[in-house]
Amino acid sequence: MDVSDTIIAVSSPPGRSQRALLRLSGPDACSLLDLSEADRGCRRHVLDLPEGELPVLALVSRAPSTYTGDDLVELLLPGSRILIDHVQRHLHAEALRRSIRLRDASPGEFTARAYFNDRLDLLQAEGIASVIHAETDAQLSAGRNLSSGQLGSIATRLGDELTRLAALVEAGIDFTDQEDVVAIEPEALRTSLMTLATGLDQGLTDAVAIESLESFPIVVLVGRPNAGKSSLFNALVGRERTVVAELEGTTRDALREPLTLCLPDGVLEVMLVDVAGLGSKRAQDHQEVIEQAMVRQARRAIEDADLLVRCTPPDHEPLELPNHLTARVLDIRTKNDLCSELPDDPDLIGVSAPNGTGLQRVREAMSSALGGAPNVPAAGRLVLSARHDSVLRRCRESIGSTLELLDQPGGAPAELLAATLRSSLDEIGSLLGRITPDDILEHVFASFCVGK
Numbered sequence: 001m002d003v004s005d006t007i008i009a010v011s012s013p014p015g016r017s018q019r020a021l022l023r024l025s026g027p028d029a030c031s032l033l034d035l036s037e038a039d040r041g042c043r044r045h046v047l048d049l050p051e052g053e054l055p056v057l058a059l060v061s062r063a064p065s066t067y068t069g070d071d072l073v074e075l076l077l078p079g080s081r082i083l084i085d086h087v088q089r090h091l092h093a094e095a096l097r098r099s100i101r102l103r104d105a106s107p108g109e110f111t112a113r114a115y116f117n118d119r120l121d122l123l124q125a126e127g128i129a130s131v132i133h134a135e136t137d138a139q140l141s142a143g144r145n146l147s148s149g150q151l152g153s154i155a156t157r158l159g160d161e162l163t164r165l166a167a168l169v170e171a172g173i174d175f176t177d178q179e180d181v182v183a184i185e186p187e188a189l190r191t192s193l194m195t196l197a198t199g200l201d202q203g204l205t206d207a208v209a210i211e212s213l214e215s216f217p218i219v220v221l222v223g224r225p226n227a228g229k230s231s232l233f234n235a236l237v238g239r240e241r242t243v244v245a246e247l248e249g250t251t252r253d254a255l256r257e258p259l260t261l262c263l264p265d266g267v268l269e270v271m272l273v274d275v276a277g278l279g280s281k282r283a284q285d286h287q288e289v290i291e292q293a294m295v296r297q298a299r300r301a302i303e304d305a306d307l308l309v310r311c312t313p314p315d316h317e318p319l320e321l322p323n324h325l326t327a328r329v330l331d332i333r334t335k336n337d338l339c340s341e342l343p344d345d346p347d348l349i350g351v352s353a354p355n356g357t358g359l360q361r362v363r364e365a366m367s368s369a370l371g372g373a374p375n376v377p378a379a380g381r382l383v384l385s386a387r388h389d390s391v392l393r394r395c396r397e398s399i400g401s402t403l404e405l406l407d408q409p410g411g412a413p414a415e416l417l418a419a420t421l422r423s424s425l426d427e428i429g430s431l432l433g434r435i436t437p438d439d440i441l442e443h444v445f446a447s448f449c450v451g452k
Helices: 081-097 109-116 122-133 137-147 150-174 186-206 210-214 229-237 285-304 359-369 386-406 414-432 438-446
Strands: 006-010 019-025 041-049 052-061 072-078 102-104 218-223 255-263 266-274 307-312 328-333
Touching: 006 081, 006 109, 019 081, 019 109, 041 072, 041 081, 072 081, 081 102, 109 122, 122 137, 122 150, 122 414, 137 150, 137 210, 137 266, 150 186, 150 414, 186 386, 218 229, 218 285, 229 255, 229 266, 229 307, 229 359, 255 359, 307 359, 328 359, 386 414
Parallel strands: 006 102, 218 266, 218 307, 307 328
Antiparallel strands: 006 019, 019 072, 041 052, 052 072, 255 266
């Protein structure tokens, strides 16, 4: 990756839109567009294309106070794919005419330049990648925690303390003949290392694995046709996501929507699924194929469920479910607003979707049936990828090795203590990207999309 080139990429999402964003970064980003040193901030700019002038909005930022650390220009122009391609070809041709090294950016190169220019560390870059690829609130929260520098700050403090201890140990080796240089005493070194080890152990115990956030509980509403499943689905998600009618077979596809359940100590995010009603007695020939497809889709969703919410209206028998299912079953009575007399049963969860009665009890019962534990990391809680966890554990092992050397009868040679401390420091350096093999860097930035 040659960071001396100027790079260009479309940074807006693919697809049709009124506006598109074309991003340039590098030493010649401003000169290519004939922007002077005084041109900064948001300004009107005109691209002199062969076919005529094209007015655009330019957002101009100067190095080093930019995202990438280089000069950065973002052009807001009409969102025509043909026009965007034409502008890019024109800028490439203009760069060639002026002997400016302009090329298309590779995936993640804008963020990679921010890393190489010390605008962010490797952990923050990984957090940005997590935010880009987040599909749930849990993943988004984890990515934001990482990109905010939370783990980086912890690793930096850990590295600073290990550096201090290693420097004191090595000073005792290099300057043993100088009376004014005092090496750290073994007991003081042991106390400092025990503090670091305890903090690491606690952090690793409390941390959330980011891979665990890639999936979340699936809650499926099941029942007979017209059992009130779709009405309940709409009421829980807070909008009319599915059609509600008295006719059987209104719901045909398995509709999915994320649902957030608020808990006292956090948030539980689930995927709520509404499926076609089962147990229908209809047998019209013209609907047979559709009916079979609906049933197959519903059964697949039920097989994948972590929790089945069985919806049964008053004066109806509950739908019988297969015995082999492992998902928990939560029974609720729907359409309470249509029932004149309600049985006196405190354990019975009744709900009326039109007026909202019982919705909170349904949410609480769903949370309880799923274990009642939040799956969206609370603010301040560490979220670690497999790489982060592995590096921190290796660092902890190196600290443990140093403590074992200190516990040896008669003490251990200072050279061995310095070597194990240096090993711990190397691990922290690889976590922050200060001592990181090229293959790790390529893996991190290859996960980005072009233009980021």
